[in-house]
Amino acid sequence: MRKTRDTVTFALQPVDKPIVTCRPGQFIMLYAFGGGEVPVSVSGIGSATLAQTVRAVGAATNALCAAEPGHVVGVRGPYGTDWGLHAAAGRDVVVVAGGIGLAPLRPVLLAALAQREWFGRIVLLAGARSPADLIFASELTLWRRRGVDVQATIDQPVREWNGHVGFVSQLIGRADFNPSRATAFVCGPEVMMRLSAKALMSRGMAPHDIRLSLERNMPCGIGLCGHCQFGPLLLCRDGLSSVTHEPSWPAGNHRYLRRVFATSARRGAPCASWSRMARRASAQ
Ligand SMILES: Cc1cc2nc3c(=O)[nH]c(=O)nc-3n(C[C@H](O)[C@H](O)[C@H](O)COP(=O)(O)OP(=O)(O)OC[C@H]3O[C@@H](n4cnc5c(N)ncnc54)[C@H](O)[C@@H]3O)c2cc1C
Numbered sequence: 001m002r003k004t005r006d007t008v009t010f011a012l013q014p015v016d017k018p019i020v021t022c023r024p025g026q027f028i029m030l031y032a033f034g035g036g037e038v039p040v041s042v043s044g045i046g047s048a049t050l051a052q053t054v055r056a057v058g059a060a061t062n063a064l065c066a067a068e069p070g071h072v073v074g075v076r077g078p079y080g081t082d083w084g085l086h087a088a089a090g091r092d093v094v095v096v097a098g099g100i101g102l103a104p105l106r107p108v109l110l111a112a113l114a115q116r117e118w119f120g121r122i123v124l125l126a127g128a129r130s131p132a133d134l135i136f137a138s139e140l141t142l143w144r145r146r147g148v149d150v151q152a153t154i155d156q157p158v159r160e161w162n163g164h165v166g167f168v169s170q171l172i173g174r175a176d177f178n179p180s181r182a183t184a185f186v187c188g189p190e191v192m193m194r195l196s197a198k199a200l201m202s203r204g205m206a207p208h209d210i211r212l213s214l215e216r217n218m219p220c221g222i223g224l225c226g227h228c229q230f231g232p233l234l235l236c237r238d239g240l241s242s243v244t245h246e247p248s249w250p251a252g253n254h255r256y257l258r259r260v261f262a263t264s265a266r267r268g269a270p271c272a273s274w275s276r277m278a279r280r281a282s283a284q
C-alpha cells in the first residue's frame, strides 16, 4: 500500500514458517533479490502479518518499494530491543515523530491504545516536510477519535494546509502532558531528535524518560560484523532505543558517548544505532 509519493507500507505474510512475533521498536532485515538487504523497523504487528514502511532512497529500498503484491522478499529477524512501553505504565505517553520516524513509533501508539487504561494522556506530535509527506495521515484522524492528542506540523506553509507550520520539536512547548510523569518516544532525523530531546528537557522531563531511536548502517544486524560497534556495545544486538543524557546531545565526543550509552545499558534500556556520528567520534 503506497503511503506517500516515496513511501510504501507492506503487509508481509510468511511463505513457509509462521512469522516470529516482534516487539514494537525491533527491526527486520529485508532482502530485495538483486537489490540488496536493509534494516527496516516494524510498523505494525499482526497475528499473521508484519507491516513495514519503507521510504525509497537507494537501490534496495527502491527495489522494495517497486514490489507488487505477491512479490517474495527475504526476511531475517526480528533484531534489536524494544521501546520498553511497559515501563511507561501509569504515565503520560508522548510520541514525537519526524517523517518516516512515525513508522517505528506506530506500534507504540497501537500498543498504548490497546491497553488504554494503563496510560495517562497519549500525545502524538508528528512532523513532515509537506502534507504529501505525512505518513499514516488517514490514521491520524482515527487515533484522534480514539483519544490521542494528535498534533501534526509541516516544515513550510502551503495553501492546502491549515495546521501547524514549523519543526515538530516546536510543538513540544505547548503539548498537553505532565513532564514529571511522562515517557517520551522520539524518532526521526538526528537533528530533529536532538532538538526534541532539548525541548522535552526544557519542559522538565528527566533525560532517562526520553527514549530515542537512532539509526546507522547495519550490514549484518546480528552482532557479527562489528560495523555498529559503539563503545562497549554492538548497537544492532543491544537495541534500537536509547536514553538521552543532556541537551547537548549528540556531541562529537567519544568518551561522552560511551558514558551516555553505558548509562543506557545499565538502565536496561540500551542503546541504539547511529552511524556517522559514532564513526566521526571514534575517529577523534
Ligand atoms: C535499525 C534501522 C531501522 C530502520 N528502519 C527504517 C524504516 O522503518 N523505514 C525506512 O524507510 N528506513 C529505515 N531504515 C533506513 C534504511 O535501512 C535505509 O534507508 C536503507 O538502508 C537504505 O538502503 P538503500 O540501498 O536503499 O540506499 P543506499 O544506496 O544505501 O542509500 C541511499 C541514500 O540514503 C541515505 N541513507 C542510507 N541509509 C540511511 C539511513 N539509515 N538514514 C538516512 N539516510 C540513509 C544514504 O546516505 C544515501 O544518500 C532503518 C535503518 C536502521 C539502521
Ligand code: FES
Pocket: 217, 218, 219, 220, 221, 222, 223, 224, 225, 226, 227, 228, 229, 234, 235, 236, 237
Ligand atoms: S550490524 Fe553487524 S555487528 Fe551490528
